[in-house]
Amino acid sequence: MSRPPVTPVQRLTVLYDADCSLCVHLRHWLLRQRQLVPLDLVPAASQEARHRFPGLDHDSTLKEITVIGDRGQIYRAASAWIVCLWALADHRPKAHWLATPTGQPFARATVLAAAKWREAIKGPSCEDGGCEVPVAPG
Secondary structure, eight states, rough: OOOOOSSOOOOEEEOOOOTTTHHHHHHHHHHSSOOSSOEEETTTTTTHHHHHOTOOOOHHHTTTTTTEESOOOOEEHHHHHHHHHHBBBTTTTHHHTSTEEEEHHHHHHHHHHHHHHHHHTTSSGGSSSOOOOOOOOO
C-alpha cells in the first residue's frame, strides 16, 4: 500500500520588517499570489512574532528576512526567499531552479541587491522608523 506524499511544510510564517517600504511592498505582493502553502505574514520583532516564536533571536529577524515552517524549520536570507517562492503556485518551478547549484548564485545576488537597496533607502528619511520608496526619475 502506497502512502500519499508528505508535504514537508503545511504553513509558513514570513517575518518582515514593517518599517521597510520594500519589505512591506513584497508582503503585499506575496499576499496577492496564489499560495500552495499558506503564508502568514507577521511583522518581525513584533509582539505577535515574539509570542509565536519565543526562542528566536528577534533582533536578527529585522536584519534579514526570516521564514519559519510549521515544524520549526528556519530559513534565512536567500533560502527564505526561495521557500517563499516555493509556496506560490506560479513561482514553484523558479524556486526549484533557484535551489540548484546553478540557481543559488542568482538567489544570493537578488537578496544582496535587495539588502543594498533597503539600506540605501533607510538613510535620514527613516530616522522616525518609516522609509519612503524612492520615486523613479522622469
